[in-house]
Amino acid sequence: MEKVDVRGLSCPMPVLKTKKVMDSGAKEILVVGTSQVSKENVTKLARSQGYEVIMKVDNKDNWEMELRK
């Protein structure tokens, strides 16, 4: 599984970094981040690209999600 670390990154880096990994053809991606905004944006991107989103950790200031296609 590919891992993307978007902790502490401001808009739109979390989306860009995740999309880069998606574009490389990854089917399973683990994304870890901090802000709620990046969580919302990465979730939105994942759904728009046909990934299933599974929240592994979902706290206000840190989260982890698994994306599967």
Add this chain to the structure above:
Amino acid sequence: MDRSKWFILATGLIIGAIAAVLVKLGNPPNMGFCIACFERDIAGAIGLHRAAVVQYMRPEIIGIVLGALLTSIFAGEFKARGGSATFVRFIMGIFMMIGALVFLGCPLRDVLRMAGGDYNAVVGFIGFVCGVATGVFFLKRGFNLGRAEYSHSNAGGLVLPLILLLFLFLLIKGTVFSPDAGGPLFFSTEGPGSKFAPLGISLLAGIVVGFLAQRTRLCMSGGIRDFILIRDSYLLLGFIGIFIGALILNIAFGFFKPGFADQPIAHTMSVWNFLGLYLVGLTATLLGGCPLRQLILSGEGDMDAAAVVIGMIVGAGIAHNFMFAASPQGVGIYGQIACVVGILVMFWLGFSFREE
């Protein structure tokens, strides 16, 4: 359209409508809200520049930050954070203000000016879109100002809101420290700085906008950026909402006057309207948010965004003291040079902060 999209569209409509009402109640024409102009007025109110016509402690700015602060606390999102090239962001804030004052408005006022029939604002808008597109070019090449880190104490995130509360106190109390020179708050007796809606209404309007913009993550540059980058129209809907909301009320109030000439607090030098907002769009995209978004983020505890806000206030002082700021007569030679220098600096930063 899903619920979040309706919500941000409604947010835009409300903000556009509030802006038109604030003009009706006394704010300068096509300036119900202008983050850059109002921060510039604040710079004047605390004596950072001596342009006598643009000095007022704008309660809207204070309200926006306090609204975002309260909302983020209730949402559990308030968290002090910073350390992503903070000083560079401060300098970028200075240049973002210089660009805005060459155009005479931030991206939010650009929308409001378009909704008032100001065609110069359309020229500025095209410049803004080009600036955002240039920023996206750098983002795609790997531009990154670095990671911010959560602070072990939330105190740092409260510093800017507390400073603004002090300003609000000074505004309400009206104490003058130096009877000869006036101040600490200086107030325009004529010009845009002398035009303002009643304090309580302005403050409340700011708080409402702070709440709505915090919840929806409304951002002018983000709207165009996301559309170019990932064809996402969410933030763009907020932008469109503001335009429609202000347009309807501007027509109803009789404020809508289409044309290039004789627009309020605007000039007709198209090249500089274009390049001024080009600089703002480029800088905002590299910073991750427009001047409004920087205010909201600083209310949420983002100390890097607070550095941008203070950079913009300092930038306003510089812009007026050094004759960079435009006037309705146009942009002077120094403002033209400063704007081009700003664009070159952003190109340099855009290439330099490239991450492999």
